[in-house]
Amino acid sequence: MSKPVLFDNHGRPLTYVRLAVTDRCNLRCFYCMPEEGIKYLPKKQLLTFEEIERLLGIMAGMGISKVRLTGGEPFVRRDLMQLIRKIVDIHGITNVHLTTNGVFAAPYVEELKALGIASVNLSLDTLDEERFYRITRRDEYKLVRETLDKLLLHEIPVKINAVVMEGKNTDDIIPLAELTRQHPVSVRFIEEMPFNGEGSHYPVLHWTYRRIEDYLKQQYPGLQRLVDPDNSTAYHYQVPGYAGNIGIIAAFSRTFCGTCNRIRITAQGVLKTCLYDDGVLNIRDRMRSGCNDEALKSSLLQAFNQRPKDGFEAEKLRLSRMPASESMSTIGG
Ligand code: SAM
Ligand code: SF4
Numbered sequence: 309m310s311k312p313v314l315f316d317n318h319g320r321p322l323t324y325v326r327l328a329v330t331d332r333c334n335l336r337c338f339y340c341m342p343e344e345g346i347k348y349l350p351k352k353q354l355l356t357f358e359e360i361e362r363l364l365g366i367m368a369g370m371g372i373s374k375v376r377l378t379g380g381e382p383f384v385r386r387d388l389m390q391l392i393r394k395i396v397d398i399h400g401i402t403n404v405h406l407t408t409n410g411v412f413a414a415p416y417v418e419e420l421k422a423l424g425i426a427s428v429n430l431s432l433d434t435l436d437e438e439r440f441y442r443i444t445r446r447d448e449y450k451l452v453r454e455t456l457d458k459l460l461l462h463e464i465p466v467k468i469n470a471v472v473m474e475g476k477n478t479d480d481i482i483p484l485a486e487l488t489r490q491h492p493v494s495v496r497f498i499e500e501m502p503f504n505g506e507g508s509h510y511p512v513l514h515w516t517y518r519r520i521e522d523y524l525k526q527q528y529p530g531l532q533r534l535v536d537p538d539n540s541t542a543y544h545y546q547v548p549g550y551a552g553n554i555g556i557i558a559a560f561s562r563t564f565c566g567t568c569n570r571i572r573i574t575a576q577g578v579l580k581t582c583l584y585d586d587g588v589l590n591i592r593d594r595m596r597s598g599c600n601d602e603a604l605k606s607s608l609l610q611a612f613n614q615r616p617k618d619g620f621e622a623e624k625l626r627l628s629r630m631p632a633s634e635s636m637s638t639i640g641g
Pocket of ligand 2: 337340341431636
């Protein structure tokens with residue numbers, strides 16, 4: 309990988325953008341959206357494919373090399389594959405990743421492989437069909453498993469994301485970890501964050517990253533701590549002899565901010581330089597008001613130079629208070 313050329317005001321390289329292609333979703337995971345859904349953005353407020361391509365082209369020229377498409381559910385956006393085909397061709401973008409709930413993804417796995425997708429993050433909080441229904445409020449477990457099987461068959465690197473929730477899926481921690489016995493997958497346990505689209509509660513975090521680690525160590529006394537890849541948000545572990553690895557993401561405790569290399573573009577085209585800020589630049593409006601590439605680049609640089617040092621500072625600087633009424637599906641998880 310070429311050396312990063314873009315740095316923030318704290319000397320952290322910026323190489324990675326996460327872009328929400330839509331805020332819409334076919335599931336209703338209770339930690340992300342209320343049962344009735346969120347008030348979706350009118351479609352014309354979403355970035356068009358042309359705007360996304362232009363923006364990523366500008367960012368690639370500035371030093372961003374890794375892109376993750378997320379949402380909402382990316383496959384709910386019509387012609388998603390058409391967008392991916394364009395993005396993999398952008399000069400300077402070397403790694404394209406996808407985060408999906410997996411319900412609609414299975415038919416596209418072969419093409420994703422052919423396009424050289426770098427990895428797929430699959431959200432799967434439980435291996436139990438009934439619990440899946442209780443968490444996502446939809447009966448789609450089988451389709452998600454089909455996607456997982458296909459990704460494994462086609463040897464696309466897979467990370468399984470599981471939010472750990474008291475009283476909901478803690479019985480799944482070990483069955484999910486057991487997927488790493490035979491499969492070369494990374495199963496990542498995530499602390500729940502206060503972005504459920506309701507703004508009604510700030511969860512007491514029962515399952516902190518330390519508790520998850522202790523729990524895993526009780527079950528697997530030989531659990532080995534691995535060296536984490538650069539800029540990783542996860543602490544990595546492996547059960548000796550297992551094919552895959554386990555990650556723990558302290559998303560709420562925010563232990564990883566010191567090496568954070570990522571920025572976000574929300575579904576409505578707003579730049580977030582931290583997950584916990586409430587948006588620092590409306591890129592869509594700048595583009596639609598006729599801003600040229602140079603001017604856009606300079607607005608981006610200005611935002612990158614005012615990045616909060618961590619998620620706690622970003623939270624303090626928010627104009628809207630926490631708990632956020634935002635949903636992760638608008639932010640792009
Ligand atoms: N729909 C896709 C999916 O579920 O994979 C992509 C978007 S989703 C918002 C991205 C990730 O955010 C998922 O892995 C989901 O588990 C995570 N997420 C959503 N709300 C969360 C919350 N309140 N706390 C922690 N993770 C959350
Ligand atoms: Fe949809 Fe993903 Fe949010 Fe679940 S986590 S409701 S799948 S956007």
